[in-house]
Amino acid sequence: TPGEGLPLYLRAMVSTLLIGDEEHDDSQQLRYESANAVYEDLKVMATPAADGDRRNSYFKETEVDHEVIIHSRLKLPKDLFYGRQVQMSMIMHQLQSATMLGDQPLMALIAGYPGTGKSTLVDQIKKPLADKDGLIIEGKFDSSACPDKVLASALDSFFTDINASNAGENAHMSMRWRISDAVGSGVSCLYDSIPSLRTFMDDGTEVDRSEGRKIAGNSLDQRLKYMFCKLISAIPCRSQPLVLVLDDLQWADEMTLGVIRMLMTDPDIRYFLFLGCYRENEVNDSHMLSTSLNDIREQGINIMTIKVGAIEKESTNALISDVMCLPPNLCRPLSNVVHRKTGGIIMFVLRLLASLNDEELIWYSIKSRRWMFDLQKIELKEMSEDVVKHMTEHMGRLPGKMQLGLKLCACLGPSFDATILEKARKDATIGDDFLESCVEHGFLQTDGGSSYKWSHDQVQQAAYGLIPLQKREKLHLLIGSRLLLSIPPSEMERFIFHVADNMNRGAKFLEDLEQKYEVAELNLRAGEKLLQQQSFHSAVNYLMNGITLVGDDSWGAKYSLTLRLYDAASDALCVVGDYPTLTALAEKPLHYARCFEDKLNTYSNLVRALSSSGKCDECINTSVSVLSQLGEFIPTKITQEIYFDEVAKVRQSLIGLSRQDLLSLPVMTDFNKLTAMRFLNHMLLVTYASNPAMNPIVVFRMVRMTVEFGVCSISAIAFSCYGAWLASSLNDDYDVAFTMGRVASDLMKKLGSVEILPRVHAVVYGMINIYKEPWQASLCKHSEAFDAGLMHGDMEYAVSNIAFHHTLALFGCGSNLQESSHSLQKHIQRGLQYNQNGMVKIVVMFEQVTFDLMGLEKNAYDSHYGGLNEDAVLDMTIKNKVAALTRTLNQKIRYVKYMCGDMDAAAKHYDLQQELYANCAGQATNGRTVFFLITAFIDGLIGLYFARKH
Numbered sequence: 047t048p049g050e051g052l053p054l055y056l057r058a059m060v061s062t063l064l065i066g067d068e069e070h071d072d073s074q075q076l077r078y079e080s081a082n083a084v085y086e087d088l089k090v091m092a093t094p095a096a097d098g099d100r101r102n103s104y105f106k107e108t109e110v111d112h113e114v115i116i117h118s119r120l121k122l123p124k125d126l127f128y129g130r131q132v133q134m135s136m137i138m139h140q141l142q143s144a145t146m147l148g149d150q151p152l153m154a155l156i157a158g159y160p161g162t163g164k165s166t167l168v169d170q171i172k173k174p175l176a177d178k179d180g181l182i183i184e185g186k187f188d189s190s191a192c193p194d195k196v197l198a199s200a201l202d203s204f205f206t207d208i209n210a211s212n213a214g215e216n217a218h219m220s221m222r223w224r225i226s227d228a229v230g231s232g233v234s235c236l237y238d239s240i241p242s243l244r245t246f247m248d249d250g251t252e253v254d255r256s257e258g259r260k261i262a263g264n265s266l267d268q269r270l271k272y273m274f275c276k277l278i279s280a281i282p283c284r285s286q287p288l289v290l291v292l293d294d295l296q297w298a299d300e301m302t303l304g305v306i307r308m309l310m311t312d313p314d315i316r317y318f319l320f321l322g323c324y325r326e327n328e329v330n331d332s333h334m335l336s337t338s339l340n341d342i343r344e345q346g347i348n349i350m351t352i353k354v355g356a357i358e359k360e361s362t363n364a365l366i367s368d369v370m371c372l373p374p375n376l377c378r379p380l381s382n383v384v385h386r387k388t389g390g391i392i393m394f395v396l397r398l399l400a401s402l403n404d405e406e407l408i409w410y411s412i413k414s415r416r417w418m419f420d421l422q423k424i425e426l427k428e429m430s431e432d433v434v435k436h437m438t439e440h441m442g443r444l445p446g447k448m449q450l451g452l453k454l455c456a457c458l459g460p461s462f463d464a465t466i467l468e469k470a471r472k473d474a475t476i477g478d479d480f481l482e483s484c485v486e487h488g489f490l491q492t493d494g495g496s497s498y499k500w501s502h503d504q505v506q507q508a509a510y511g512l513i514p515l516q517k518r519e520k521l522h523l524l525i526g527s528r529l530l531l532s533i534p535p536s537e538m539e540r541f542i543f544h545v546a547d548n549m550n551r552g553a554k555f556l557e558d559l560e561q562k563y564e565v566a567e568l569n570l571r572a573g574e575k576l577l578q579q580q581s582f583h584s585a586v587n588y589l590m591n592g593i594t595l596v597g598d599d600s601w602g603a604k605y606s607l608t609l610r611l612y613d614a615a616s617d618a619l620c621v622v623g624d625y626p627t628l629t630a631l632a633e634k635p636l637h638y639a640r641c642f643e644d645k646l647n648t649y650s651n652l653v654r655a656l657s658s659s660g661k662c663d664e665c666i667n668t669s670v671s672v673l674s675q676l677g678e679f680i681p682t683k684i685t686q687e688i689y690f691d692e693v694a695k696v697r698q699s700l701i702g703l704s705r706q707d708l709l710s711l712p713v714m715t716d717f718n719k720l721t722a723m724r725f726l727n728h729m730l731l732v733t734y735a736s737n738p739a740m741n742p743i744v745v746f747r748m749v750r751m752t753v754e755f756g757v758c759s760i761s762a763i764a765f766s767c768y769g770a771w772l773a774s775s776l777n778d779d780y781d782v783a784f785t786m787g788r789v790a791s792d793l794m795k796k797l798g799s800v801e802i803l804p805r806v807h808a809v810v811y812g813m814i815n816i817y818k819e820p821w822q823a824s825l826c827k828h829s830e831a832f833d834a835g836l837m838h839g840d841m842e843y844a845v846s847n848i849a850f851h852h853t854l855a856l857f858g859c860g861s862n863l864q865e866s867s868h869s870l871q872k873h874i875q876r877g878l879q880y881n882q883n884g885m886v887k888i889v890v891m892f893e894q895v896t897f898d899l900m901g902l903e904k905n906a907y908d909s910h911y912g913g914l915n916e917d918a919v920l921d922m923t924i925k926n927k928v929a930a931l932t933r934t935l936n937q938k939i940r941y942v943k944y945m946c947g948d949m950d951a952a953a954k955h956y957d958l959q960q961e962l963y964a965n966c967a968g969q970a971t972n973g974r975t976v977f978f979l980i981t982a983f984i985d986g987l988i989g990l991y992f993a994r995k996h
Contacts, residue, residue, distance in 0.1 A: 129361030158354030161393030192584035269839030356390030437508030451476035523552025662736035714756035759799035804843035807831035
């Protein structure tokens with residue numbers, strides 16, 4: 047054979063040059079057209095290739111792999127990388143900045159059409175990152191999988207690898223300390239979502255799920271986002287930078303996008319790079335991803351977007367040259383055709399080469415010891431312009447048993463275990479080497495064990511396309527039924543999602559009512575498992591599927607199953623904030639539940655939904671109705687007679703009780719009274735905002751119930767609010783108010799109710815202790831409450847405490863203005879992270895105070911709310927009747943005008959303030975802050991100025 051013993055590359059050149067005209071057949075052989083082409087190919091061989099370059103093998107090796115010779119099958123490596131030098135340099139620049147400077151989190155997005163090699167581009171950073179001792183967390187979304195499990199699964203895989211690695215114990219210990227410092231004992235709430243984290247933290251204690259039950263509604267979702275953010279931010283350090291990679295962001299869920307936004311706007315995170323990939327053809331301006339990215343940009347974060355398109359013709363030629371071990375000039379006729387037919391979409395190029403190889407239009411010639419191709423037939427070959435359709439056509443030419451296996455695998459989702467495939471196929475013949483063949487064809491990838499995943503979601507889509515449209519749902523039902531019958535109860539927990547998913551896809555063909563109930567129970571189990579793993583959005587989908595299956599008749603036939611479905615669904619809907627659906631869903635259990643106790647969970651979630659939706663009157667009326675059935679009758683129209691009667695009753699109940707007596711009260715055990723306290727607590731904020739006259743009545747009732755029936759965690763909130771009322775302008779009873787504040791704080795500690803700390807501290811240190819203790823003493827308490835609020839998902843009160851903190855620091859403690867300005871910027875970023883726009887506007891107002899008093903011509907509102915200024919914000923709050931914010935903003939303007947000597951403007955805003963008080967009578971009497979006291983003093987000075995002037 048010509049060129050025997052030479053490297054593969056050189057042998058192909060020699061054999062081509064030695065072919066005579068009489069031997070040449072254009073359909074099978076190619077030859078050099080010029081000496082220049084030969085020179086160019088020799089020059090390629092003479093040019094040193096980089097380490098790891100595939101050309102190194104066929105520049106040196108003299109024999110082709112034995113398997114290639116026998117089966118004449120092209121080997122298509124997974125990590126082919128061509129024509130992306132510009133994009134790669136952009137990513138490397140971001141990586142270099144994140145690892146060397148590390149002063150702020152960096153973000154890069156890779157956008158392109160499916161199959162353009164976005165994921166392969168990201169893979170190229172792994173080696174340089176490893177060289178820097180860097181870490182990488184990788185996750186991938188899928189259109190058919192639970193999106194809110196992706197981040198937790200990525201973190202679980204990361205810590206699994208860390209636990210199995212041989213990295214030094216010092217590195218592990220250092221990371222444990224960072225996580226412990228950042229997250230504290232709250233890390234245990236992540237153990238259900240990230241099991242390997244518990245192993246890494248070497249934590250042998252039982253997971254306390256009771257704390258999660260104390261936190262309800264949207265606070266659970268907020269806490270989860272915060273905990274993920276703090277965990278990820280604690281992983282990197284100067285010696286171990288971190289890259290978080292999330293692929294297919296077009297399918298990302300709201301929770302994960304929220305975590306990304308929090309990470310990118312976190313002022314404390316260092317040595318961190320986020321890389322996200324998404325399909326630009328599936329993301330428009332109204333897409334959830336676009337909205338989230340705009341929110342990040344509005345907070346001043348720069349996002350580098352890297353476009354990835356089709357590869358150039360020369361890159362296609364280089365790819366084919368490498369795959370076929372042929373010199374570039376010999377491949378050019380083939381690569382021109384391939385590039386034209388595929389448009390340079392790299393995945394399409396690879397799948398076309400594979401199908402041409404299967405059809406023997408590309409084959410390995412034993413005689414000439416090189417790859418050959420029939421250019422004429424390839425030119426004439428008709429093929430779809432859509433890669434998925436092309437792959438489906440290609441798969442349709444495979445043996446029947448392999449096609450059947452591909453159909454079954456496509457129905458099992460993006461990843462599956464060989465065990466579940468075995469149960470799904472039952473007696474069907476797919477071949478003993480089916481999985482190995484799929485890996486060889488590039489359809490599937492394996493971790494070396496029994497776990498398999500599709501090499502690309504479009505490959506799965508192509509395999510799914512083998513199933514006729516009208517037969518897909520029936521095949522899902524068949525597979526689900528096989529799994530349901532063959533999986534023993536002890537293993538059902540492991541495969542519950544595979545079973546439930548397939549049964550749901552074919553549920554419309556279920557006719558037997560008992561079968562529907564059985565599938566509904568599968569959905570309930572799947573939903574409850576997801577709730578435990580804190581994948582709330584996915585839990586909603588399963589639970590609503592279950593509710594759809596049971597129908598109204600199930601309230602009689604399967605009462606327990608139906609009630610559990612509705613209770614779990616209302617819990618999940620409340621957490622994710624889908625209040626319209628929750629409100630509509632609540633009608634059924636409130637109508638069909640057999641007893642009042644079975645309605646309470648629905649009522650509890652309903653009043654949260656009504657409150658969060660701004661339906662204050664409906665929320666109050668519903669709560670009052672529930673309370674009446676619990677034996678507590680609350681008046682809704684408060685006359686002076688009712689008010690003074692309630693005041694007399696609460697004072698009478700406290701006569702003779704010392705602070706120690708109140709702390710020694712027994713624990714409340716009466717179920718009805720505990721439930722009533724919960725509903726009264728729901729009413730606190732709502733009445734303060736919409737019915738201020740009713741607010742103290744609610745507080746009084748909570749205090750009286752505590753004295754009569756014992757204490758619970760909500761009692762601490764009741765005593766603190768009662769103390770704030772005592773310290774209000776109606777009473778000025780500061781000594782008793784201070785005692786009530788101490789009772790609230792001590793009771794909270796005694797009961798271990800840390801979840802209410804933000805609420806108690808906001809009232810005690812913001813409205814009570816300011817009359818008895820140095821104001822500086824409250825600063826650290828508000829900071830502590832801010833951290834506790836974030837830890838327990840109480841974002842509203844977390845930011846409220848920051849507002850109290852800066853009120854004290856600026857107006858009561860004489861803090862340095864420049865230092866306060868820096869601290870305010872940091873806290874504003876935090877507040878915007880958690881979407882607390884209402885309270886953040888107050889904190890921004892304090893930042894504007896620092897600018898004004900330092901004589902800076904800066905607009906704090908424009909920095910955080912692009913285009914707004916103080917006058918616009920004031921007009922907006924007056925127009926929208928946001929009374930509390932309007933009064934506070936007006937007080938700030940009056941304060942600054944006075945301090946700057948503009949007395950006429952100060953007087954004008956004083957008159958406006960009197961109008962505001964007249965329109966919102968009663969609301970200011972339920973508690974006063976330092977800012978209120980300072981501005982009242984300023985009002986007196988303004989009055990004194992004009993009295994002396996005139």
